[in-house]
Amino acid sequence: MYDYSKEARRVVFMIDSKSFYASVESVKLNLNPLRSILVVMSTAKNTNGGLVLAASPMAKKIFGISNVMRTRDVPKDKRIIVVPPRMNLYIKYNLAINEIFKTFAAEEDIQPYSIDESLIDMTDSWKLFGDSPREVARKIQLKVKKELGIYLTVGIGDNPLLAKFALDMEAKRTHSLIGEWHYEDVQDKLWPVTQLDDLWSIGRRTAEKLNKMGIKSMYDLAHSNPFLLKQRFGVLGSQLYAFSWGIDRALIRDKYVPKAKSYGNSQVLPRDYRNQAEIEIVIREIAEQVAARIRAHHKAATVIHLGIGYSFRSKEETGKSGFGHSMKIDATNDNGLLAAYAITLFRNKWEGETVRNISISCAGLVNDNVVQLDLFDTKQTSLKKRDLDRTVDQIRQRFGFTSLVKLSSVAEGGTAIERAGLVGGHNGGNSYE
DNA sequence: TCTGGGGTCCTAGGACCC
DNA sequence: TCTGGGGTCCTAGGACCC
Numbered sequence: 001m002y003d004y005s006k007e008a009r010r011v012v013f014m015i016d017s018k019s020f021y022a023s024v025e026s027v028k029l030n031l032n033p034l035r036s037i038l039v040v041m042s043t044a045k046n047t048n049g050g051l052v053l054a055a056s057p058m059a060k061k062i063f064g065i066s067n068v069m070r071t072r073d074v075p076k077d078k079r080i081i082v083v084p085p086r087m088n089l090y091i092k093y094n095l096a097i098n099e100i101f102k103t104f105a106a107e108e109d110i111q112p113y114s115i116d117e118s119l120i121d122m123t124d125s126w127k128l129f130g131d132s133p134r135e136v137a138r139k140i141q142l143k144v145k146k147e148l149g150i151y152l153t154v155g156i157g158d159n160p161l162l163a164k165f166a167l168d169m170e171a172k173r174t175h176s177l178i179g180e181w182h183y184e185d186v187q188d189k190l191w192p193v194t195q196l197d198d199l200w201s202i203g204r205r206t207a208e209k210l211n212k213m214g215i216k217s218m219y220d221l222a223h224s225n226p227f228l229l230k231q232r233f234g235v236l237g238s239q240l241y242a243f244s245w246g247i248d249r250a251l252i253r254d255k256y257v258p259k260a261k262s263y264g265n266s267q268v269l270p271r272d273y274r275n276q277a278e279i280e281i282v283i284r285e286i287a288e289q290v291a292a293r294i295r296a297h298h299k300a301a302t303v304i305h306l307g308i309g310y311s312f313r314s315k316e317e318t319g320k321s322g323f324g325h326s327m328k329i330d331a332t333n334d335n336g337l338l339a340a341y342a343i344t345l346f347r348n349k350w351e352g353e354t355v356r357n358i359s360i361s362c363a364g365l366v367n368d369n370v371v372q373l374d375l376f377d378t379k380q381t382s383l384k385k386r387d388l389d390r391t392v393d394q395i396r397q398r399f400g401f402t403s404l405v406k407l408s409s410v411a412e413g414g415t416a417i418e419r420a421g422l423v424g425g426h427n428g429g430n431s432y433e
Numbered sequence: 434t435c436t437g438g439g440g441t442c443c444t445a446g447g448a449c450c451c
Numbered sequence: 452t453c454t455g456g457g458g459t460c461c462t463a464g465g466a467c468c469c
Contacts, residue, residue: 042437051437068437114469203467234444236466260441268436303461312435326462356436425438440468448461 002245004183007159011133013120014155014163015140017097018177020116021054024093025083027149034058034151038081039065039074042426044419046270047071053085053426086429087422090115093148100144104129104136119160137178156180161248164200165190186246191219201243206233210240218244263297264305264361265289267425272311274354280343286360287339294362300331301362304338306345309357318353325349331366338362 017023021040023033031038033056040054050071059065063075074080094115101110101120109121122133130136137154144152154177155167162181170179170189181189193199194217197207213232215221222244229237242248265286273279283306294301305326315321325345332338342360422428 044437047437053437068434070434070436117469201467205466236443262440264439266438268438305462309436324463328461359438361440422438438469441466443466444464446462448459450459451457 001187002183002247007183007247008249009158009183010121010123011126012157012160012163013122013133013137013140014113014117014157014160014167015101015120016117016153016167017094018151018153018172019054019056019060020093020150021085021090022056022059023150024090025086026056028089029081031081033149036081037062037079038083040085041071041074041082042085043071044422044425044427046268046425084429085426087424087426088428091423093150096148097144097150097152100147101140103143104140119163134178134180138176141177151177153177154179158182158246159248161200161243162246165246168200169193169198181246183246190244190246191217191222193218196221199243202240206236206240209233260363261365262361262363263290263293263299263301263365264359265293266307266357266359266361267419268309268357269355272313272354272356274352276350279350279355279358280346282358283342283346283360284339286358287342288335290360290362291333291335291338294333294365295368297365298368299365300333300368301329301338302331302364302366303328303362304341304345305359305361305363306342307357307359307361308346308350308353308355309359311354311356314353314355322353322355322357323349328364331368333368 019033022036022038025040026033026036026038029036029038035058036056037058038056039052039059041050042053043050052065052067052069052071052074054067055065055069059080063077063080065074065080074082094112098110098112098118101118105120105122105125109124111119113119122136126133126136129139133156137156141152141154144150153167153171155163155165155171156178157163157166157180162183162185166179166181170181171177172179195207196202196210196215196218197204199218202210209232210216210221213224213228215224221240224241226238226241229241231237233240267282267286269282273282303326305324307322307324309322310318310320325348327341327345329337329341419425
Protein backbone atom coordinates (compact mmCIF):
# COMPACT_ATOMS: atom_id res chain seq x y z
CA MET A 1 0.00 0.00 0.00
CA TYR A 2 1.23 3.45 -0.89
CA ASP A 3 2.04 5.81 1.99
CA TYR A 4 -0.27 8.76 1.42
CA SER A 5 0.80 10.64 4.56
CA LYS A 6 2.95 13.00 2.48
CA GLU A 7 0.23 13.83 -0.02
CA ALA A 8 -1.74 17.02 0.39
CA ARG A 9 -5.15 16.19 1.76
CA ARG A 10 -7.67 18.86 0.91
CA VAL A 11 -11.42 19.04 0.67
CA VAL A 12 -12.11 19.55 -3.00
CA PHE A 13 -15.52 19.68 -4.66
CA MET A 14 -15.95 19.13 -8.39
CA ILE A 15 -19.47 20.19 -9.19
CA ASP A 16 -21.42 19.92 -12.40
CA SER A 17 -24.96 20.74 -13.39
CA LYS A 18 -26.91 17.68 -14.39
CA SER A 19 -27.78 17.78 -18.13
CA PHE A 20 -27.22 21.50 -17.95
CA TYR A 21 -28.75 22.96 -21.13
CA ALA A 22 -31.71 20.56 -20.97
CA SER A 23 -32.27 21.37 -17.31
CA VAL A 24 -32.30 25.13 -17.91
CA GLU A 25 -34.86 24.68 -20.67
CA SER A 26 -36.97 22.42 -18.45
CA VAL A 27 -36.95 25.00 -15.67
CA LYS A 28 -38.05 27.67 -18.14
CA LEU A 29 -41.02 25.46 -19.05
CA ASN A 30 -41.84 24.85 -15.38
CA LEU A 31 -40.90 21.22 -15.73
CA ASN A 32 -38.80 19.18 -13.34
CA PRO A 33 -35.42 18.60 -15.04
CA LEU A 34 -35.20 15.03 -13.79
CA ARG A 35 -38.66 14.09 -15.03
CA SER A 36 -39.00 16.02 -18.28
CA ILE A 37 -38.32 14.42 -21.63
CA LEU A 38 -36.53 17.23 -23.38
CA VAL A 39 -33.94 17.63 -26.09
CA VAL A 40 -31.95 20.75 -26.98
CA MET A 41 -31.43 20.61 -30.72
CA SER A 42 -29.12 22.85 -32.71
CA THR A 43 -30.31 23.35 -36.25
CA ALA A 44 -27.61 25.72 -37.47
CA LYS A 45 -27.28 25.27 -41.21
CA ASN A 46 -24.06 23.34 -41.21
CA THR A 47 -25.30 20.75 -38.74
CA ASN A 48 -26.92 19.24 -41.82
CA GLY A 49 -30.30 18.62 -40.35
CA GLY A 50 -29.57 19.14 -36.69
CA LEU A 51 -27.57 17.93 -33.77
CA VAL A 52 -28.50 17.11 -30.17
CA LEU A 53 -26.64 19.46 -27.83
CA ALA A 54 -28.20 18.11 -24.66
CA ALA A 55 -30.82 15.59 -23.60
CA SER A 56 -32.60 15.41 -20.24
CA PRO A 57 -31.96 12.33 -18.09
CA MET A 58 -35.36 10.87 -18.98
CA ALA A 59 -34.85 11.53 -22.68
CA LYS A 60 -31.63 9.55 -22.39
CA LYS A 61 -33.18 6.79 -20.33
CA ILE A 62 -36.47 6.24 -22.15
CA PHE A 63 -35.51 7.07 -25.72
CA GLY A 64 -31.79 6.40 -25.71
CA ILE A 65 -31.02 9.89 -26.93
CA SER A 66 -27.42 10.96 -26.45
CA ASN A 67 -25.50 14.17 -26.87
CA VAL A 68 -24.21 14.96 -30.36
CA MET A 69 -26.72 12.51 -31.81
CA ARG A 70 -28.05 13.56 -35.24
CA THR A 71 -31.64 14.64 -35.65
CA ARG A 72 -32.35 11.78 -38.03
CA ASP A 73 -31.47 9.28 -35.28
CA VAL A 74 -33.78 10.87 -32.71
CA PRO A 75 -37.05 8.93 -32.39
CA LYS A 76 -40.14 10.74 -33.62
CA ASP A 77 -42.39 10.80 -30.57
CA LYS A 78 -44.87 13.38 -29.38
CA ARG A 79 -43.70 12.99 -25.79
CA ILE A 80 -40.30 14.41 -26.62
CA ILE A 81 -40.04 18.17 -26.25
CA VAL A 82 -37.53 19.58 -28.73
CA VAL A 83 -36.22 23.14 -28.24
CA PRO A 84 -33.50 25.23 -29.90
CA PRO A 85 -30.46 26.19 -27.83
CA ARG A 86 -30.19 29.55 -26.07
CA MET A 87 -26.50 29.75 -25.33
CA ASN A 88 -26.65 33.21 -23.76
CA LEU A 89 -29.25 32.01 -21.28
CA TYR A 90 -27.00 29.12 -20.22
CA ILE A 91 -24.16 31.56 -19.65
CA LYS A 92 -26.41 33.57 -17.35
CA TYR A 93 -27.40 30.48 -15.40
CA ASN A 94 -23.78 29.44 -15.09
CA LEU A 95 -22.89 32.85 -13.66
CA ALA A 96 -25.81 32.64 -11.22
CA ILE A 97 -24.70 29.19 -10.03
CA ASN A 98 -21.16 30.42 -9.48
CA GLU A 99 -22.56 33.37 -7.51
CA ILE A 100 -24.17 30.85 -5.16
CA PHE A 101 -20.85 29.00 -4.85
CA LYS A 102 -19.33 32.26 -3.67
CA THR A 103 -21.54 32.12 -0.58
CA PHE A 104 -19.74 28.88 0.37
CA ALA A 105 -16.13 29.61 -0.57
CA ALA A 106 -13.80 32.51 -1.32
CA GLU A 107 -13.67 33.58 -4.91
CA GLU A 108 -10.04 32.52 -5.31
CA ASP A 109 -10.95 29.00 -4.24
CA ILE A 110 -13.48 28.65 -7.05
CA GLN A 111 -12.25 27.60 -10.48
CA PRO A 112 -14.85 27.51 -13.24
CA TYR A 113 -13.77 24.66 -15.50
CA SER A 114 -16.41 24.70 -18.22
CA ILE A 115 -19.91 25.99 -18.89
CA ASP A 116 -21.33 23.47 -16.42
CA GLU A 117 -18.44 22.46 -14.17
CA SER A 118 -16.61 24.21 -11.34
CA LEU A 119 -13.85 23.13 -9.02
CA ILE A 120 -14.02 24.45 -5.47
CA ASP A 121 -11.37 24.06 -2.80
CA MET A 122 -13.55 23.88 0.33
CA THR A 123 -10.69 23.09 2.73
CA ASP A 124 -10.82 26.46 4.48
CA SER A 125 -14.56 26.99 4.52
CA TRP A 126 -16.57 23.77 4.73
CA LYS A 127 -16.67 23.71 8.53
CA LEU A 128 -18.66 26.93 8.52
CA PHE A 129 -21.57 25.18 6.85
CA GLY A 130 -21.92 21.71 8.32
CA ASP A 131 -20.50 18.75 10.20
CA SER A 132 -19.14 16.95 7.15
CA PRO A 133 -18.16 17.84 3.58
CA ARG A 134 -21.00 15.64 2.37
CA GLU A 135 -23.51 17.62 4.41
CA VAL A 136 -22.15 20.87 2.95
CA ALA A 137 -22.38 19.45 -0.56
CA ARG A 138 -26.01 18.64 0.13
CA LYS A 139 -26.63 22.23 1.27
CA ILE A 140 -25.12 23.61 -1.94
CA GLN A 141 -27.29 21.27 -3.99
CA LEU A 142 -30.44 22.35 -2.15
CA LYS A 143 -29.68 26.05 -2.42
CA VAL A 144 -29.11 25.90 -6.17
CA LYS A 145 -32.18 23.71 -6.65
CA LYS A 146 -34.31 26.11 -4.62
CA GLU A 147 -33.09 29.30 -6.27
CA LEU A 148 -32.56 28.17 -9.85
CA GLY A 149 -34.25 24.78 -10.21
CA ILE A 150 -31.05 23.09 -11.35
CA TYR A 151 -29.79 19.79 -9.90
CA LEU A 152 -26.08 19.62 -9.11
CA THR A 153 -23.83 16.58 -9.08
CA VAL A 154 -20.94 16.80 -6.60
CA GLY A 155 -17.69 14.87 -6.47
CA ILE A 156 -15.77 15.21 -3.20
CA GLY A 157 -12.10 14.26 -3.08
CA ASP A 158 -8.81 14.68 -1.27
CA ASN A 159 -7.44 16.41 -4.37
CA PRO A 160 -8.89 17.69 -7.66
CA LEU A 161 -8.26 14.40 -9.45
CA LEU A 162 -10.12 12.33 -6.86
CA ALA A 163 -12.94 14.89 -6.85
CA LYS A 164 -13.22 14.61 -10.63
CA PHE A 165 -13.18 10.81 -10.51
CA ALA A 166 -15.74 10.84 -7.68
CA LEU A 167 -17.95 13.04 -9.82
CA ASP A 168 -17.68 11.06 -13.05
CA MET A 169 -17.53 7.54 -11.66
CA GLU A 170 -19.79 7.72 -8.62
CA ALA A 171 -21.85 10.89 -8.12
CA LYS A 172 -23.54 10.66 -11.51
CA ARG A 173 -24.76 7.15 -10.69
CA THR A 174 -26.08 7.60 -7.16
CA HIS A 175 -29.42 8.82 -5.92
CA SER A 176 -27.89 11.58 -3.78
CA LEU A 177 -25.84 12.81 -6.78
CA ILE A 178 -22.85 12.98 -4.43
CA GLY A 179 -19.68 10.86 -4.64
CA GLU A 180 -16.76 10.91 -2.24
CA TRP A 181 -13.29 9.51 -2.91
CA HIS A 182 -10.35 9.53 -0.52
CA TYR A 183 -6.88 8.08 -0.98
CA GLU A 184 -8.01 5.05 1.00
CA ASP A 185 -10.75 4.37 -1.58
CA VAL A 186 -8.39 4.09 -4.53
CA GLN A 187 -8.06 0.29 -4.25
CA ASP A 188 -11.78 -0.33 -3.99
CA LYS A 189 -13.15 2.36 -6.28
CA LEU A 190 -10.49 3.17 -8.88
CA TRP A 191 -8.59 -0.06 -9.42
CA PRO A 192 -11.61 -2.13 -10.51
CA VAL A 193 -12.21 0.21 -13.47
CA THR A 194 -11.62 -1.70 -16.72
CA GLN A 195 -13.18 0.72 -19.18
CA LEU A 196 -10.11 2.92 -19.03
CA ASP A 197 -11.38 5.66 -21.33
CA ASP A 198 -14.23 6.33 -18.89
CA LEU A 199 -11.62 8.08 -16.80
CA TRP A 200 -10.76 11.71 -17.25
CA SER A 201 -7.47 12.17 -19.16
CA ILE A 202 -7.59 8.71 -20.75
CA GLY A 203 -9.07 8.77 -24.24
CA ARG A 204 -9.76 6.05 -26.77
CA ARG A 205 -6.25 6.02 -28.22
CA THR A 206 -4.48 5.82 -24.90
CA ALA A 207 -6.85 3.10 -23.66
CA GLU A 208 -6.10 1.05 -26.79
CA LYS A 209 -2.37 1.44 -26.33
CA LEU A 210 -2.59 0.42 -22.67
CA ASN A 211 -4.69 -2.61 -23.53
CA LYS A 212 -2.13 -3.69 -26.10
CA MET A 213 0.51 -3.53 -23.37
CA GLY A 214 -1.61 -5.92 -21.32
CA ILE A 215 -2.95 -3.21 -19.03
CA LYS A 216 -6.69 -3.80 -18.82
CA SER A 217 -7.62 -2.18 -15.54
CA MET A 218 -6.48 0.57 -13.22
CA TYR A 219 -5.15 -2.17 -10.95
CA ASP A 220 -2.95 -3.33 -13.81
CA LEU A 221 -1.81 0.23 -14.43
CA ALA A 222 -0.97 0.79 -10.78
CA HIS A 223 1.10 -2.40 -10.82
CA SER A 224 2.85 -1.85 -14.12
CA ASN A 225 6.39 -0.65 -14.61
CA PRO A 226 6.45 3.16 -14.37
CA PHE A 227 9.70 3.35 -16.36
CA LEU A 228 8.11 1.45 -19.21
CA LEU A 229 5.13 3.82 -19.10
CA LYS A 230 7.44 6.80 -19.19
CA GLN A 231 9.26 5.28 -22.14
CA ARG A 232 6.05 4.69 -24.07
CA PHE A 233 4.09 7.82 -23.21
CA GLY A 234 6.63 10.42 -22.07
CA VAL A 235 5.55 12.64 -19.20
CA LEU A 236 2.00 11.46 -19.79
CA GLY A 237 3.14 8.00 -18.76
CA SER A 238 4.36 9.26 -15.41
CA GLN A 239 1.12 11.13 -14.98
CA LEU A 240 -0.95 8.03 -15.80
CA TYR A 241 0.96 6.04 -13.21
CA ALA A 242 0.43 8.72 -10.55
CA PHE A 243 -3.27 8.91 -11.41
CA SER A 244 -3.65 5.16 -10.97
CA TRP A 245 -2.66 5.69 -7.34
CA GLY A 246 -4.98 8.70 -6.97
CA ILE A 247 -2.05 11.07 -6.76
CA ASP A 248 -2.35 14.53 -8.23
CA ARG A 249 0.33 17.01 -7.27
CA ALA A 250 0.53 19.05 -10.43
CA LEU A 251 -3.14 19.93 -10.56
CA ILE A 252 -3.16 21.43 -7.09
CA ARG A 253 0.12 23.23 -7.51
CA ASP A 254 -0.66 24.74 -10.89
CA LYS A 255 -4.25 25.57 -10.06
CA TYR A 256 -5.28 24.87 -13.64
CA VAL A 257 -3.58 27.96 -14.98
CA PRO A 258 -3.23 27.38 -18.69
CA LYS A 259 0.24 27.88 -20.12
CA ALA A 260 -0.66 28.43 -23.70
CA LYS A 261 -3.41 30.67 -24.85
CA SER A 262 -5.04 30.88 -28.22
CA TYR A 263 -8.15 32.13 -29.91
CA GLY A 264 -9.65 30.34 -32.83
CA ASN A 265 -12.81 29.80 -34.80
CA SER A 266 -13.76 26.92 -37.00
CA GLN A 267 -16.68 25.66 -38.97
CA VAL A 268 -17.97 22.70 -40.87
CA LEU A 269 -19.21 24.12 -44.14
CA PRO A 270 -22.86 23.56 -45.06
CA ARG A 271 -21.72 21.67 -48.17
CA ASP A 272 -18.53 20.69 -49.92
CA TYR A 273 -16.58 23.64 -51.33
CA ARG A 274 -14.31 23.05 -54.30
CA ASN A 275 -13.95 26.51 -55.80
CA GLN A 276 -10.87 28.40 -54.63
CA ALA A 277 -12.49 31.83 -54.51
CA GLU A 278 -15.41 30.45 -52.52
CA ILE A 279 -13.15 28.76 -50.00
CA GLU A 280 -11.07 31.90 -49.61
CA ILE A 281 -14.14 33.99 -48.82
CA VAL A 282 -14.84 31.83 -45.81
CA ILE A 283 -11.17 31.82 -44.79
CA ARG A 284 -11.24 35.59 -44.86
CA GLU A 285 -14.41 35.71 -42.76
CA ILE A 286 -13.10 33.36 -40.13
CA ALA A 287 -9.79 35.24 -39.99
CA GLU A 288 -11.73 38.44 -39.36
CA GLN A 289 -13.77 36.82 -36.60
CA VAL A 290 -10.61 35.72 -34.88
CA ALA A 291 -9.02 39.13 -35.41
CA ALA A 292 -12.04 40.83 -33.82
CA ARG A 293 -11.78 38.62 -30.76
CA ILE A 294 -8.07 39.30 -30.41
CA ARG A 295 -8.66 43.04 -30.62
CA ALA A 296 -11.43 42.82 -28.04
CA HIS A 297 -8.86 41.36 -25.65
CA HIS A 298 -6.30 44.03 -26.55
CA LYS A 299 -3.92 41.39 -27.84
CA ALA A 300 -1.94 40.77 -31.00
CA ALA A 301 -0.99 37.39 -32.44
CA THR A 302 2.50 36.20 -33.35
CA VAL A 303 1.43 32.77 -34.63
CA ILE A 304 -1.35 31.92 -37.04
CA HIS A 305 -2.63 28.45 -37.82
CA LEU A 306 -4.91 27.34 -40.64
CA GLY A 307 -6.59 23.96 -40.56
CA ILE A 308 -8.31 22.52 -43.62
CA GLY A 309 -10.47 19.40 -43.45
CA TYR A 310 -11.22 17.68 -46.74
CA SER A 311 -14.62 16.41 -47.86
CA PHE A 312 -15.12 12.69 -47.47
CA ARG A 313 -14.55 12.23 -51.15
CA SER A 314 -11.20 14.04 -51.04
CA LYS A 315 -10.29 12.13 -47.90
CA GLU A 316 -10.78 8.90 -49.77
CA GLU A 317 -8.94 10.10 -52.81
CA THR A 318 -5.93 11.49 -50.99
CA GLY A 319 -5.88 9.20 -47.98
CA LYS A 320 -5.47 12.32 -45.86
CA SER A 321 -8.00 14.05 -43.65
CA GLY A 322 -6.70 17.48 -44.52
CA PHE A 323 -3.80 19.64 -43.54
CA GLY A 324 -2.70 22.10 -40.92
CA HIS A 325 -0.27 24.87 -41.61
CA SER A 326 1.03 27.44 -39.20
CA MET A 327 3.56 30.21 -39.21
CA LYS A 328 5.23 32.78 -37.07
CA ILE A 329 4.28 36.36 -37.92
CA ASP A 330 5.00 39.87 -36.74
CA ALA A 331 2.55 40.72 -33.97
CA THR A 332 -0.72 41.92 -35.43
CA ASN A 333 -4.46 41.97 -34.89
CA ASP A 334 -5.31 43.57 -38.21
CA ASN A 335 -8.17 42.05 -40.18
CA GLY A 336 -6.56 42.41 -43.56
CA LEU A 337 -3.14 41.17 -42.49
CA LEU A 338 -4.42 38.12 -40.65
CA ALA A 339 -6.71 37.26 -43.55
CA ALA A 340 -3.80 37.63 -45.96
CA TYR A 341 -1.61 35.34 -43.87
CA ALA A 342 -4.37 32.75 -43.69
CA ILE A 343 -4.80 32.83 -47.44
CA THR A 344 -1.07 32.51 -47.98
CA LEU A 345 -1.06 29.43 -45.77
CA PHE A 346 -3.96 28.04 -47.77
CA ARG A 347 -2.38 28.61 -51.15
CA ASN A 348 0.90 27.09 -49.99
CA LYS A 349 -0.64 23.73 -49.25
CA TRP A 350 -3.93 23.38 -51.06
CA GLU A 351 -3.89 21.30 -54.22
CA GLY A 352 -7.48 21.44 -55.37
CA GLU A 353 -9.02 19.11 -52.80
CA THR A 354 -12.67 19.58 -51.87
CA VAL A 355 -13.02 21.29 -48.49
CA ARG A 356 -15.57 20.74 -45.73
CA ASN A 357 -13.95 22.12 -42.60
CA ILE A 358 -11.98 25.31 -42.00
CA SER A 359 -10.34 26.45 -38.79
CA ILE A 360 -8.11 29.38 -37.97
CA SER A 361 -6.49 30.02 -34.66
CA CYS A 362 -4.04 32.59 -33.39
CA ALA A 363 -1.53 32.03 -30.62
CA GLY A 364 1.61 33.58 -29.20
CA LEU A 365 -0.55 36.43 -27.97
CA VAL A 366 1.13 39.61 -26.81
CA ASN A 367 -0.35 42.77 -25.39
CA ASP A 368 -1.46 45.29 -27.92
CA ASN A 369 -0.55 48.60 -26.37
CA VAL A 370 -1.53 50.64 -29.36
CA VAL A 371 -5.15 51.70 -29.09
CA GLN A 372 -6.98 50.70 -32.23
CA LEU A 373 -10.46 51.90 -33.00
CA ASP A 374 -12.57 49.84 -35.30
CA LEU A 375 -15.05 52.48 -36.42
CA PHE A 376 -17.31 50.02 -38.14
CA ASP A 377 -17.69 47.90 -35.01
CA THR A 378 -18.14 50.85 -32.71
CA LYS A 379 -20.96 52.32 -34.71
CA GLN A 380 -22.84 49.05 -34.67
CA THR A 381 -22.47 48.42 -30.98
CA SER A 382 -25.64 48.99 -29.02
CA LEU A 383 -25.65 49.13 -25.27
CA LYS A 384 -27.40 45.83 -24.96
CA LYS A 385 -24.95 44.16 -27.27
CA ARG A 386 -22.11 45.62 -25.27
CA ASP A 387 -23.55 44.21 -22.05
CA LEU A 388 -23.82 40.81 -23.63
CA ASP A 389 -20.30 41.01 -24.97
CA ARG A 390 -19.05 41.95 -21.55
CA THR A 391 -20.79 38.97 -19.98
CA VAL A 392 -19.35 36.61 -22.55
CA ASP A 393 -15.94 38.17 -22.07
CA GLN A 394 -16.13 37.80 -18.32
CA ILE A 395 -16.98 34.18 -18.57
CA ARG A 396 -14.21 33.63 -21.07
CA GLN A 397 -11.67 35.24 -18.80
CA ARG A 398 -12.72 33.07 -15.91
CA PHE A 399 -12.87 29.84 -17.88
CA GLY A 400 -9.45 28.43 -18.54
CA PHE A 401 -10.90 25.88 -20.89
CA THR A 402 -14.08 27.49 -22.04
CA SER A 403 -16.07 26.29 -24.99
CA LEU A 404 -17.84 29.56 -25.55
CA VAL A 405 -17.36 31.87 -28.42
CA LYS A 406 -19.41 34.78 -29.52
CA LEU A 407 -19.05 35.09 -33.24
CA SER A 408 -18.78 38.51 -34.76
CA SER A 409 -22.10 39.49 -36.19
CA VAL A 410 -21.17 41.63 -39.12
CA ALA A 411 -19.58 40.45 -42.33
CA GLU A 412 -20.52 40.04 -45.93
CA GLY A 413 -21.15 36.98 -48.00
CA GLY A 414 -20.16 33.42 -47.30
CA THR A 415 -21.54 31.95 -44.13
CA ALA A 416 -21.07 34.89 -41.77
CA ILE A 417 -24.55 36.37 -42.16
CA GLU A 418 -26.16 32.99 -41.60
CA ARG A 419 -24.06 32.55 -38.54
CA ALA A 420 -24.49 36.00 -37.04
CA GLY A 421 -25.67 35.78 -33.45
CA LEU A 422 -24.47 32.25 -32.95
CA VAL A 423 -22.58 31.41 -29.79
CA GLY A 424 -20.16 28.53 -30.11
CA GLY A 425 -21.79 27.85 -33.45
CA HIS A 426 -25.23 27.56 -31.89
CA ASN A 427 -28.21 29.81 -31.45
CA GLY A 428 -27.61 32.46 -28.81
CA GLY A 429 -31.32 32.89 -28.12
CA ASN A 430 -32.85 35.82 -26.29
CA SER A 431 -30.47 36.97 -23.61
CA TYR A 432 -32.72 39.56 -22.01
CA GLU A 433 -35.18 37.46 -20.06
C1' DT B 434 -20.04 9.89 -36.17
C1' DC B 435 -21.16 11.11 -44.17
C1' DT B 436 -19.19 16.17 -40.63
C1' DG B 437 -20.55 21.13 -34.08
C1' DG B 438 -17.31 24.27 -32.01
C1' DG B 439 -13.51 25.94 -28.90
C1' DG B 440 -9.71 24.92 -26.41
C1' DT B 441 -4.81 22.99 -24.07
C1' DC B 442 -0.80 20.12 -23.85
C1' DC B 443 2.88 16.97 -25.51
C1' DT B 444 6.34 15.16 -28.87
C1' DA B 445 9.62 15.36 -32.41
C1' DG B 446 12.62 16.78 -36.17
C1' DG B 447 15.09 20.39 -38.51
C1' DA B 448 17.17 25.01 -38.39
C1' DC B 449 20.02 27.81 -36.10
C1' DC B 450 23.04 29.59 -32.42
C1' DC B 451 26.86 29.58 -29.04
C1' DT C 452 37.05 18.70 -40.28
C1' DC C 453 35.68 10.60 -40.77
C1' DT C 454 32.76 15.92 -36.80
C1' DG C 455 30.83 17.94 -29.68
C1' DG C 456 27.21 19.31 -26.78
C1' DG C 457 23.48 21.97 -25.34
C1' DG C 458 19.85 25.06 -26.02
C1' DT C 459 15.90 27.59 -28.36
C1' DC C 460 12.75 28.43 -32.07
C1' DC C 461 9.64 26.87 -35.60
C1' DT C 462 6.35 23.78 -37.58
C1' DA C 463 3.57 19.52 -37.92
C1' DG C 464 0.86 16.23 -35.85
C1' DG C 465 -1.47 13.69 -32.17
C1' DA C 466 -4.40 13.30 -28.10
C1' DC C 467 -7.74 14.75 -24.95
C1' DC C 468 -11.47 17.63 -22.71
C1' DC C 469 -16.09 20.05 -22.38
